[in-house]
Amino acid sequence: MAEKIDEKKVTPRSQDFAAWYNDLIIRAELADYSPVRGCIVFRPDGFAIWEHLRDELDRRIKQTGARNTYFPLFIPLSFLQKEAAHVEGFAPEVAVVTHGGGKELEEPLIVRPTSETIIHHMFAQWIHSHRDLPLMINQWCNVVRWEMRTRPFLRTAEFLWQEGHTAHATREEAERETLTMLEVYRSFVEDFLAIPLVAGRKSAAERFPGADETYAIESLMPDGRALQCGTSHYLGQNFARAFEIRFLDQNNELQHPHQTSWGVSTRLLGAIVMSHGDDQGLRLPPSVASTQAVVVPIWRKADEAERVQSVSRDVVGRLAQAGVRARTDEREGVTPGYKFNDWEMRGVPLRIEIGPRDIAAGEVVLARRDIPGASGKSRASLAEVAATAKSLLQEIQTNLYKQAKAAEDSNTRQFDDYSRLRAQMADEGGGGFADVYWCGSPQCETKIREETRATCRAIPLNQLKDRGGRCIVCQESATERALFAKAY
Amino acid sequence: MAEKIDEKKVTPRSQDFAAWYNDLIIRAELADYSPVRGCIVFRPDGFAIWEHLRDELDRRIKQTGARNTYFPLFIPLSFLQKEAAHVEGFAPEVAVVTHGGGKELEEPLIVRPTSETIIHHMFAQWIHSHRDLPLMINQWCNVVRWEMRTRPFLRTAEFLWQEGHTAHATREEAERETLTMLEVYRSFVEDFLAIPLVAGRKSAAERFPGADETYAIESLMPDGRALQCGTSHYLGQNFARAFEIRFLDQNNELQHPHQTSWGVSTRLLGAIVMSHGDDQGLRLPPSVASTQAVVVPIWRKADEAERVQSVSRDVVGRLAQAGVRARTDEREGVTPGYKFNDWEMRGVPLRIEIGPRDIAAGEVVLARRDIPGASGKSRASLAEVAATAKSLLQEIQTNLYKQAKAAEDSNTRQFDDYSRLRAQMADEGGGGFADVYWCGSPQCETKIREETRATCRAIPLNQLKDRGGRCIVCQESATERALFAKAY
Numbered sequence: 020m021a022e023k024i025d026e027k028k029v030t031p032r033s034q035d036f037a038a039w040y041n042d043l044i045i046r047a048e049l050a051d052y053s054p055v056r057g058c059i060v061f062r063p064d065g066f067a068i069w070e071h072l073r074d075e076l077d078r079r080i081k082q083t084g085a086r087n088t089y090f091p092l093f094i095p096l097s098f099l100q101k102e103a104a105h106v107e108g109f110a111p112e113v114a115v116v117t118h119g120g121g122k123e124l125e126e127p128l129i130v131r132p133t134s135e136t137i138i139h140h141m142f143a144q145w146i147h148s149h150r151d152l153p154l155m156i157n158q159w160c161n162v163v164r165w166e167m168r169t170r171p172f173l174r175t176a177e178f179l180w181q182e183g184h185t186a187h188a189t190r191e192e193a194e195r196e197t198l199t200m201l202e203v204y205r206s207f208v209e210d211f212l213a214i215p216l217v218a219g220r221k222s223a224a225e226r227f228p229g230a231d232e233t234y235a236i237e238s239l240m241p242d243g244r245a246l247q248c249g250t251s252h253y254l255g256q257n258f259a260r261a262f263e264i265r266f267l268d269q270n271n272e273l274q275h276p277h278q279t280s281w282g283v284s285t286r287l288l289g290a291i292v293m294s295h296g297d298d299q300g301l302r303l304p305p306s307v308a309s310t311q312a313v314v315v316p317i318w319r320k321a322d323e324a325e326r327v328q329s330v331s332r333d334v335v336g337r338l339a340q341a342g343v344r345a346r347t348d349e350r351e352g353v354t355p356g357y358k359f360n361d362w363e364m365r366g367v368p369l370r371i372e373i374g375p376r377d378i379a380a381g382e383v384v385l386a387r388r389d390i391p392g393a394s395g396k397s398r399a400s401l402a403e404v405a406a407t408a409k410s411l412l413q414e415i416q417t418n419l420y421k422q423a424k425a426a427e428d429s430n431t432r433q434f435d436d437y438s439r440l441r442a443q444m445a446d447e448g449g450g451g452f453a454d455v456y457w458c459g460s461p462q463c464e465t466k467i468r469e470e471t472r473a474t475c476r477a478i479p480l481n482q483l484k485d486r487g488g489r490c491i492v493c494q495e496s497a498t499e500r501a502l503f504a505k506a507y
Numbered sequence: 508m509a510e511k512i513d514e515k516k517v518t519p520r521s522q523d524f525a526a527w528y529n530d531l532i533i534r535a536e537l538a539d540y541s542p543v544r545g546c547i548v549f550r551p552d553g554f555a556i557w558e559h560l561r562d563e564l565d566r567r568i569k570q571t572g573a574r575n576t577y578f579p580l581f582i583p584l585s586f587l588q589k590e591a592a593h594v595e596g597f598a599p600e601v602a603v604v605t606h607g608g609g610k611e612l613e614e615p616l617i618v619r620p621t622s623e624t625i626i627h628h629m630f631a632q633w634i635h636s637h638r639d640l641p642l643m644i645n646q647w648c649n650v651v652r653w654e655m656r657t658r659p660f661l662r663t664a665e666f667l668w669q670e671g672h673t674a675h676a677t678r679e680e681a682e683r684e685t686l687t688m689l690e691v692y693r694s695f696v697e698d699f700l701a702i703p704l705v706a707g708r709k710s711a712a713e714r715f716p717g718a719d720e721t722y723a724i725e726s727l728m729p730d731g732r733a734l735q736c737g738t739s740h741y742l743g744q745n746f747a748r749a750f751e752i753r754f755l756d757q758n759n760e761l762q763h764p765h766q767t768s769w770g771v772s773t774r775l776l777g778a779i780v781m782s783h784g785d786d787q788g789l790r791l792p793p794s795v796a797s798t799q800a801v802v803v804p805i806w807r808k809a810d811e812a813e814r815v816q817s818v819s820r821d822v823v824g825r826l827a828q829a830g831v832r833a834r835t836d837e838r839e840g841v842t843p844g845y846k847f848n849d850w851e852m853r854g855v856p857l858r859i860e861i862g863p864r865d866i867a868a869g870e871v872v873l874a875r876r877d878i879p880g881a882s883g884k885s886r887a888s889l890a891e892v893a894a895t896a897k898s899l900l901q902e903i904q905t906n907l908y909k910q911a912k913a914a915e916d917s918n919t920r921q922f923d924d925y926s927r928l929r930a931q932m933a934d935e936g937g938g939g940f941a942d943v944y945w946c947g948s949p950q951c952e953t954k955i956r957e958e959t960r961a962t963c964r965a966i967p968l969n970q971l972k973d974r975g976g977r978c979i980v981c982q983e984s985a986t987e988r989a990l991f992a993k994a995y
Contacts, residue, residue, distance in 0.1 A: 066577055118602070
């Protein structure tokens, strides 16, 4: 059994990033491939990460005043067709139910790719007066988009997400809500998932179908490709008009509300794997790790076992009391070395080793997952083990962010020469973030996309405080910088 | 605005139980009808009850050792056909996806009506040795069954549920798991939802398609009809054979594992509404109420308002500190009487009234939702308000159970004369639980069903400790009593 790990060694990340990513997900038992095209199975260790993430984000979303709901999975095909841009964007990738209860349906139903249409249909029943606004709802659910190329977590035919939908009396209030949720996502992903982000506006070409403005949080993965981690849309009055949502304002005049929608998905699990993982396996931020500290009892002689296990359980008790999610690994028939490798693969942030000599010295060894070898090890007395573990977990959370941020920074480059941008993106392995002046024209954006495969990921909210410059493509004057990258 | 409540008065329960039930759900804003046939929209107040219920049950399920997962929504049609009884049971009510991404699919996909088939397909990949057992997983998800007649919460085309699936090395262990989960459900529904239950075995006719044995928790609604609130199935080796799940046992011999599945659904929301509601509206058990106590500040003169509101907020703070979910109702333009009616409709267990005279006396008035009028009112000083509220909420939780239990008991009758059973069930309004000796033969069961519309709801686990008797239909000797009732 001790050989098992070697048999299933993961592809080194430097050798083949995509293979490494897929290997890690299978080996760490986060997910498995399913017999349904493009759909995966979330195994317990993978789903537990989602649960930690979901519970915390749910808490933060509710703090903004939105409340949870649940709308039907199925949407009449005709609903999708009510908003012109929306149907154009989603019609090509919907799954269609044509039969139910043994009969052909009179009108086909689509499986929701997103729920604006059915939710706004209901909003029209519920909104009559300015007193009914703002209306702010959220739902956690599954959605289906029939994608051609799928990757576990990153792009699957079915995925889990939350989608928030709000209606407001004024444009200003809806725009503020759009940016409030973008900031909720940014702080959540940076603080809780330890993933550095750029928050910005999307170009018109990259907007959500039916939105007036789309904002996103984007992260750069270690292979130099960008991953969109969440979006927040200002929908204007487009859907309100299409679904005839109207309210009497304070002057007793009928108005269409201004609306928003915003979402993040199980794609965030892919971001965690890619941002933090290494050749030894996952590295989970303590915030989302079901096991934050694993205690490995070590003994050679049978008469040592009982004492070592008893101290190990005592340590788990002390950790639990201090709010640390901890467990012991008392498996028999496998070596401590096997256990070390196994928990490293699963990404447990902190390992605590307890052997007879440690007990004699009244100490335990704490080994950090984020710092390999001797430099990641420290010792603590039994009395101090819980406090030490808590403080180390905090350091690990911070350090994972720092490491990822350093990688992102080192792979973000300013360009003012288009040929250099092209050369950088010609790199098969990625290309990083290209930070350039762009005039904002679709022509220049298209030229970059077609010639380099890099797309406009974001026009960052935080712009340099300089006097503007010249578009990297056409050399016309440009007032904003944009980040281009090849993307997942 | 104060007229609104009268305009939308609910049908009295005694006049038309079904209309009362539907009115309550709409008026209390738990749910709304959707444009999709047989599907409802869960509004925030309804979904919040589900969230409280789900979080607590999830905790109890995890305590048994099961872990959460997520499997695909879609199942290849051929999977359904692998287990003969299963396909016969579910094929007539599946929704079928025939097109995806603009093309006709090679093999149609069904939208899961339950997930045994796809989960057992994956179990076959994961289970190899007795060391992989027991395998115990659960998932919270949506399922679709194309029902002909639907009722909000009770029977909808799409509903939310949890489904647990386990595999064990021995028959004994799987049977024990089936009964363990039945008991988890029983104690959860009785303790947390305050709904009295009978736990029992199902007759062969009422078994889950593909199971060797089905157990259920059944509750009697106030209209005399039974509601199945949850089921736990011993699947034997039926699915293990169909999906070729095999493990090497400790003697190195290949065996099929023994399996179970178990679930409860959003139907429980319907059970809460029916079991506890009255003509004034919902009555929520404190355990599932998002607002356990609402503080209504009462004043006449403008100069009283500030003082009353300030004390009201202070009381909410004291309640929150004591772990009571509380809020004030500071709405303007509606009378205190309107607010009282509104919160009674929404089922808030405890109302706290605070007016200038109460403040002068250093007291507040607490009004229980479960006891109408003066007898449900008491007073407490500000210093004691939190402790009093906590203790009243506990009493309300217990009392709601007692009231429902008394109603169930008064509508449960033992019969040994078949003509009396028939007469009782002829009552259009229900019929209650009929507790009878039954020989166990399908013929006698069918006769009862066809002649009285009552079905065998459960063969209770707790049997009378007598010497047996004679079947109510055929007069042959019978060793077990069974509960028959007309059912939802």
